[in-house]
Amino acid sequence: MHRQHLLLADSCEQFADACIEVLTSDALATDLAHDAREFVSSRFSRSAVIAKHPGRWRAVGERGVAAVDDVRVSHSANGGAI
Structure with missing residues (x-):
């Protein structure tokens, strides 16, 4: 506003x-x-996004830290673009 x-x-x-x-x-x-x-x-914020999309974040939680690392590696390999 x-x-x-x-x-x-x-x-x-x-x-x-x-x-x-x-x-x-x-x-x-x-x-x-x-x-x-x-x-x-x-x-x-992390808590706001998780609250809005709990199912998606539950899947990430089940995969554990590896899911976050996959995104970081992908992000770095593409020169910062996802």
Whole structure:
């Protein structure tokens, strides 16, 4: 939401104004950073993702650490792309 998690702009001028505003207001920068982190954490933290997709994570748990290692190896072999 505008001014809660981020600042929105529809033009280059509005974007520049928003950048200046956040760079010159410690309170705004602090509030945006806190609220944005909370927003992302509530949706994408490990516990949030597991709660949303318990069956998928149960399968990973049954395979154990090897499943995570498989992803890491695949990720490294593809130059960081999955």
